[in-house]
Amino acid sequence: MRKFFLSLLLAILFCNTGKAHAVERVVIATVSSDVYYENIFLMANTIEGDWMGHKNFTVQVGFPPGELLYHFPNWYNDKFTPDLFYEDINADQLKDIIVVLVAGSGSGLSLKEVHVLSQIHDPNIRYEEVRVESxxxxxxxxxxxxxxxxxxxxxxxxxxxxxxxxxxxxxxxxxxxxxxxxxxxxxxxxxxxxxxxxxxxxxxxxxxxxxxxxxxxxxxxxxxxxxxxxxxxxxxxx
Incomplete structure (x- = not known):
């Protein structure tokens, strides 16, 4: 599944133009699972004139047609690849989505901004962003x-x-x-x-x-x- 997804992504990037930078919406990180509805995709827009930065993030859980989408227009990643995790971090037996963005970087500098989407069953599966102390x-x-x-x-x-x-x-x-x-x-x-x-x-x-x-x-x-x-x-x- 991972190889298929990467092949599909590359095909999209190079379609028609043959240039990856022509595409504005990209998948930055993924977490794969044995079941399709637990695959996590972190997507964002590239920034014109700043090919290393990304903004306007979306977290997608699962594949269409039943995927869950969560939009975060104010999230920003300075450069380098964000970290993406899918683990239970509050002992409720439900896996949470942890997104660690690069808030600032440079020589000897690596500032992070962590976001947690807590999984909730009520009775449907959904995720809700919760605060994290810096x-x-x-x-x-x-x-x-x-x-x-x-x-x-x-x-x-x-x-x-x-x-x-x-x-x-x-x-x-x-x-x-x-x-x-x-x-x-x-x-x-x-x-x-x-x-x-x-x-x-x-x-x-x-x-x-x-x-x-x-x-x-x-x-x-x-x-x-x-x-x-x-x-x-x-x-x-x-």
Whole structure:
């Protein structure tokens, strides 16, 4: 089925013009299943003058004539391929659609925007977009970061992590306090939605990773817990 779909897509792209960029509506990502009504397609429009960006997204569940369509005209993907998952992340035995868009990218930059379509049976199958707390908001709410000289402190609840910045050998000037917001990732892990972001003490100088686990509170996916993993200092090969 996957080979058939890819062949069909290529045929559409090159039909008549022989040029892929002539087509405005494209399939960006898919999730295949053994049953046709669980195939997920993420579609969007290309942006004139910006061949890497996409907007006006649609999520299609299944094939015609019984497919479900959900339109999201305000979704935007900066560049690179979005992530698409189909997993149960709230323990209700119903698979949810997780779309992770690239909100910003560049050298050392990868900002994400996660959207969750929660599956509902009432009695028909349908999906409804629900809110997800951003990684940045979760960090602001649950994490406190400080720097005193060559020591960076990460406070998460009663847990305290102290990192010796000097062992990383960064020569550029340090910021007043550690910060996040340059690199993010979202993915389902063991039945939960997980987010992660790097912690920096200077531009390009990372000291570790914050991992955020989300829980469903009945209205939205909100960060429940955060852990910190210290990075290993770079050791040049001899």
């Amino acid at each position: 990684i940045n908001d979760a960090v602001k709410r649950l994490v406190k970061m400080e720097r005193h000289g060559n020591e960076a402190t990460i406070l998460i609840g009663r847990k305290k992590y102290v990192v010796d910045i000097s062992k990383f050998g960064y020569s550029i000037g340090f910021e007043e306090r550690p910060f996040v917001g340059s690199w993010e990732r979202n993915t389902p892990v063991n039945g939960f939605l997980e987010g992660s972001t790097l912690v920096y003490v200077s531009i390009g100088g990372t000291i570790g990773t914050l991992k955020i686990r989300y829980d469903w509170d009945g209205k939205m996916y909100k960060a429940k817990s955060v852990t910190f993993e210290e990075a290993e200092p770079y050791k040049p090969s001899s």
